[in-house]
Amino acid sequence: MSALLDMKLLVLVLAILGIYGSQTTACTLPEESMMQKYERWMIQYGRVYRTNAKKESRLKIFKENIERIEAFNDAANQPYKLGINAFADLTNEEFRVA
Structure with missing residues (x-):
């Protein structure tokens, strides 16, 4: 059960980092x-x-x-x-x- 919870937490963290990373890239790339x-x-x-x-x-x-x-x-x-x-x-x- 703990491994499943750890896996869900890892997926959530990666999703948040992915969203944050795409927003940061979109804002910092010069037009x-x-x-x-x-x-x-x-x-x-x-x-x-x-x-x-x-x-x-x-x-x-x-x-x-x-x-x-x-x-x-x-x-x-x-x-x-x-x-x-x-x-x-x-x-x-x-x-x-x-």
Whole structure:
């Protein structure tokens, strides 16, 4: 009987540690920076810019678009979600003529 009680106590302690560990990890991992998202996106879609100035201007547009996507997806009662695609570095005007 004591072995069964010890086993239940061990399972309970492991469960508590597992929950605590997952919460600690979730809170301490830094959110991916916008630059990291942008760099990953550039690799995924094969984007290469000729100058740093062009890359910076496209980063600004990319950031604005990502913020718009995240705000839309965070809003309640949306029938669909938006995602990042190959056009994430274009303005609405550029997208319309692309």
